[in-house]
Amino acid sequence: MxxxxxxxxxxxxxxxxxxxxxxxxxxxxxxxxxxxxxxxxxxxxxxxxxxxxxxxxxxxxxxxxxxxxxxxxxxxxxxxxxxxxxxxxxxxxxxxxxxxxxxxxxxxxxxxxxxxxxxxxxxxxxxxxxxxxxxxxxxxxxxxxxxxxxxxxxxxxxxxxxxxxxxxxxxxxxxxxxxxxxxxxxxxxxxxxxxxxxxxxxxxxxxxxxxxxxxxxxxxxxxxxxxxxxxxxxxxxxxxxxxxxxxxxxxxxxxxxxxxxxxxxxxxxxxxxxxDMLLLNGRKMSKTPDPETGKSNSIMPDELFSGENEILSKAFSPMVVRFFMLQAHYRSTLDLSDNALLAAEKGYYRLMEANTILEELQHEGISNPNNEDEEINALMDQTIEDMDDDFNTPKALSRLFGLVNKINSFKSGHLDLSSISEETLKRLKKVFHDFIFDIFGLLDETRAASNGNGEALDGLMELIINIRKEARNNKDWGTSDQIRDKLKELKIQVKDGKEGSSWVFEK
RNA sequence: GGUGGUGUAGCCAAGUGGUUGAAGGCGGUGCUCUGCAAAAGCACUAUCCGUGAGUUCGAAUCUCACCAUCACCUCCA
Missing domain, CATH: 3.40.50.620 (HUPs)
Known part of the structure; x- marks a missing residue:
């Protein structure tokens, strides 16, 4: 160790x-x-x-x-x-x-x-x-x-x-x-x-x-x-x-x-x-009211989750906020703003979606490990080194995004899984999972299961996506787009990929 | 007044002496993919790290000065 x-x-x-x-x-x-x-x-x-x-x-x-x-x-x-x-x-x-x-x-x-x-x-x-x-x-x-x-x-x-x-x-x-x-x-x-x-x-x-x-x-x-x-x-x-x-x-x-x-x-x-302190408007967040304005410079978690605060353009979920915190080192002040949270939200979803993709990646068993294999292993090693170095979560997170890049490339076909060994893929799945869930303590809010009736929802979505697929095979763009647009109104985003379509809840 | 920090791209934020890395996320631009999109991928996006001087073969990184800013010195994670 x-x-x-x-x-x-x-x-x-x-x-x-x-x-x-x-x-x-x-x-x-x-x-x-x-x-x-x-x-x-x-x-x-x-x-x-x-x-x-x-x-x-x-x-x-x-x-x-x-x-x-x-x-x-x-x-x-x-x-x-x-x-x-x-x-x-x-x-x-x-x-x-x-x-x-x-x-x-x-x-x-x-x-x-x-x-x-x-x-x-x-x-x-x-x-x-x-x-x-x-x-x-x-x-x-x-x-x-x-x-x-x-x-x-x-x-x-x-x-x-x-x-x-x-x-x-x-x-x-x-x-x-x-x-x-x-x-x-x-x-x-x-x-x-x-x-x-x-x-x-x-x-x-x-x-x-x-x-x-x-x-x-x-x-x-x-x-x-x-x-x-x-x-x-x-x-x-x-x-x-x-x-x-x-x-x-x-x-x-x-x-x-x-x-x-x-x-x-x-x-x-x-x-x-x-x-170090969390800042709001460049000042320490504190319960104690300002003697001049009488207002305390703080934001309550519930306001964040409901979006009910004048500095917020929308509501943010707890995991987005946790991710936001991970992006800064614990010994640095961190400046909270709507823009920073919006950016964190995108980043958080990207990380979670990459994990879902990674879990589904299957190695064919044939491989000629090249420098991709080396690079991926190096990124994983460095992630641990970063955490060993005074719990440097922002740095570790940046390595994970390096891995996100690789994962997405495997999915899109820009990289071939045969360029890494089966062993490496296995390790990648484990390290990625360990980091985002066990070490960073994030929960995956993109999963249907996290919303309760997960299985029913998954089944429903599979059905809908299959219907749309059929429509697309028949070049029935009207039906296809109607499904896509209506789902979007329901905050569900359909993602078309090389190997079929998947979906996620929109942020 | 005392003490300790911080100042890095449009925003958030790593890096604290060395050769093509000034990470990463968001944003932006172009391309690829697509029926069109979205998503994703690829490429580009700080000739330079508050300002000025110094040390050094070499500094965002060390020293000094200055400016700005924050925290603690009452209670706050």
Missing amino acids: TPIHIYNSLNRKKEEFKPINPDLVGLYVCGPTVYSDVHLGNCRSFTSFDIVYRYLMYKGYRVRYVRNITDAGHLVGDADSGAEDKMTKTARALKLEPMEVAHRYTVGFHKMMEVFNNLPPSIEPRATGHITEQIKMVKDILSNGYAYEVDGSVYFDTVKFAKEKDVYGRLSGRNLDDMLTESRELKNQGEKKHPADFAIWIKAEENTLQRWDSPWGEGFPGWHLECSVMSTKYLGSEFDIHGGGEDLRFPHHENEIAQNCGACGTMPVKYWMHG
Whole structure:
């Protein structure tokens, strides 16, 4: 097995991936805070790591993929300014129990992950299900001297930690001295000894809806803590890969490292991976409303699927969107637009149709393999090399389109199957299938079967195409064209080829 | 103000020192196929990679400056 190289955000370079335990790779990805619907930017991130998960498995690794649900502790404002946490705020606004809020948006999140064909993680732990463990970690950090209690809240002592361990700031590239001599006017420093300190346990106010008993009184855990705790619990105090959006690098991930290190004394993660943002109109997609316009710069998946958004000329299916995401590298920003989606849609259908053609290609058994054979094998090898190189999906995809070209040429007769060996055709079928379905996680929306009554539809279409064929044999162009045109109105496209006609649903 | 990115054809987007590859998708042009189309195939479609200077035998790729733009530094994948 050729090695995978991963760009490690911690060291800012590509490194060969060597799992700590060769038998089981630990992968942790920051999941959503379930206080609102996921937007498309969230979906990109989870899709990127779905590809990582799938590719690791394709390479033969057994993977434990942990992705949390944050359903407590995520603050709207600053910890000690008396701000509510996101769950409480939404619960109050919707007149629901916090658990109802969490459940509603967790269900929505799961549904969206399924729509995008993202595999479920191995474990999906919730913050509220791990309060005991979180309290334990706060205790550990306290007893190690890296936290202090003030009136029922516990703060991580960033300054002390930073001075004693040469760790803080490494992930986010922050200059420690600058941070410590922070001159920026920060409001609400309040109980904290230093602005860089952060809450790991927060005292419940009178109106706080989510609250648990603790040695420091009733309260709730700070954001960041749940990830430290749950990754440690399920993957160990040192594990392989931690992923998340670039916007989590600081403070979330930096503080996560600090907590783990402050509690266990070890660096928790070997490879940090950060996916870059999905842009809309050249700006980061975000739920937070713009203070000037009051509108949030985001698009919801459902708007995409229905076409109900002013930037869209039409509806786009989930797989078109997934394909669109694959066309960019996960570490690059990706700019969403109607034009880009229209282009992706065409490309997606071309890829799927090529696969259908490929499946039907039959080798006659006679072959004189020439450079075509070599070229096709090289393309397949390169596709894997591209994925080995930090999961370069756009590059891998470009190789697949090289293969699409070959496949179509076999079909149209520009290339003869005898120019490749039976073995090569067999491999091509397998590699192509593995890549588009197992690794890229695409579903074939062009197939009748995906629409329900597949078999009946296939039979019907065969019948219609045969009738048209007869008409064409009789040079009855009127009937032939009528069938073709009426089908087109029904969004079914008939494709005439050398060996008869086939059909697909139009995009 | 601090930090980290990005700037590649009409659009989306790879490539980060080397000889005919500046991928791929979309779009465009021409041809082939076709009863006519569509689909598909073939060919062409950036004398050049934000601007200026430098390093080098050689740079989109390294260095410096400048311009533009984005992200993080409050909450966001």
